[in-house]
Amino acid sequence: MTAFNWQTAVIKIGSALVSPDGTGTSDKFLSNIAHFITECRRQGKDIVLVSSGSVAAARGEIRTGQKVSPGKKAAMAAIGQTKMMATWSSLFDFTCAQLLLTVEDLNDRRRFVNIKNTIEQLLDHNVLPIVNENDTVAIDQSKVGDNDNLAAHTAIAVQADCLIICTDVDGLYTGNPRLDPSAKLLSSVDTIDDNIVRLAGGAGSSVGTGGMITKLQAAQKCAQSGIQTLLVNGTKTETFTKLVSGNCPGTLFLAKDEDSTARQDWIKHTSNPKGELVIDHGAYLAVTERGASLLSAGITQVVGKFVANDAVLVTHEGKVIGKGLAAYSSAEIQQIKGVKSAQIQDILGYSDSAEVLHRDDFVLIKPIASKAH
Numbered sequence: 001m002t003a004f005n006w007q008t009a010v011i012k013i014g015s016a017l018v019s020p021d022g023t024g025t026s027d028k029f030l031s032n033i034a035h036f037i038t039e040c041r042r043q044g045k046d047i048v049l050v051s052s053g054s055v056a057a058a059r060g061e062i063r064t065g066q067k068v069s070p071g072k073k074a075a076m077a078a079i080g081q082t083k084m085m086a087t088w089s090s091l092f093d094f095t096c097a098q099l100l101l102t103v104e105d106l107n108d109r110r111r112f113v114n115i116k117n118t119i120e121q122l123l124d125h126n127v128l129p130i131v132n133e134n135d136t137v138a139i140d141q142s143k144v145g146d147n148d149n150l151a152a153h154t155a156i157a158v159q160a161d162c163l164i165i166c167t168d169v170d171g172l173y174t175g176n177p178r179l180d181p182s183a184k185l186l187s188s189v190d191t192i193d194d195n196i197v198r199l200a201g202g203a204g205s206s207v208g209t210g211g212m213i214t215k216l217q218a219a220q221k222c223a224q225s226g227i228q229t230l231l232v233n234g235t236k237t238e239t240f241t242k243l244v245s246g247n248c249p250g251t252l253f254l255a256k257d258e259d260s261t262a263r264q265d266w267i268k269h270t271s272n273p274k275g276e277l278v279i280d281h282g283a284y285l286a287v288t289e290r291g292a293s294l295l296s297a298g299i300t301q302v303v304g305k306f307v308a309n310d311a312v313l314v315t316h317e318g319k320v321i322g323k324g325l326a327a328y329s330s331a332e333i334q335q336i337k338g339v340k341s342a343q344i345q346d347i348l349g350y351s352d353s354a355e356v357l358h359r360d361d362f363v364l365i366k367p368i369a370s371k372a373h
């Protein structure tokens, strides 16, 4: 077991724990989790809950076939969300608050900051924020899609130091423990590389299919933002006694020592790029080796349409090297690309910024495990 320390945690609870029979809600597993949350709060720690289960909670409430249409799922989420909130609230003697989010809310810097401020207010007032995706309005590509990644975005928003993903397996194994008796639980993972991703999705790993990849994606986003992730079995009582005493009974994904700001973490993991800036070799060296801002002179091509303050990818020789918030629109950058900053005023008639991407609004993207991004 690996020891760990934390002050602010996002705890993610999967549908299987909220609705163990796949229909309605149950406190079978939630009461242990609620005790754990209450005890942590008593110790002065801050907790934000991300709870799945709204769709499962509504099963049986409306007629569905074997396959549930997206429209019916949205309706079920609307029904089940209140049931789920009622179940959680019944397990606490303090106030709970509901936050329903969409990917657009997270991608938009102002809405994102609003979410962050709201959660901070709730925590300051000893309220337990309970987050879920707003399944009635989020459809297809506008969905985060899974609450593991939603929990990671939430952890980044509140600058948590810990994400605890409660699921119904003990953690990440070297193989499928149900088929392979020699499969071992990985008690800690330093770097989520391709070998680790393979354990989650590789052939013969039933533990890994349907769910482990999104957990690794969440852990990777968190690790790169300096947040540790714990993957634990929320169906076992002893999981929570161990967590309370500062031990991780499952898999601990270590945080990287990142000196990025909260704004840069948002740019890297949450913002949605609207275009692309292709840069020359000199600019590539300046931003990657010297940590410099990106100037107009180094931009050779502008792809896509975007407005000032939109997120854009920065590419060189066909590879994405970073992401940042553009100080100018795509139409403006078309006019100033390849020219010195001093000429911006003459060309545009104004100069809002000497840099196209300021170094504070820019993050480098290192090539990482291919599936877990």
Ligand code: GLU
Binding pocket: 014, 015, 051, 052, 053, 054, 055, 056, 077, 132, 133, 135, 145, 146, 147, 148
């Ligand atoms: N938002 C979905 C629900 O509440 C769950 C998504 C997930 O579990 O990843 O049912």
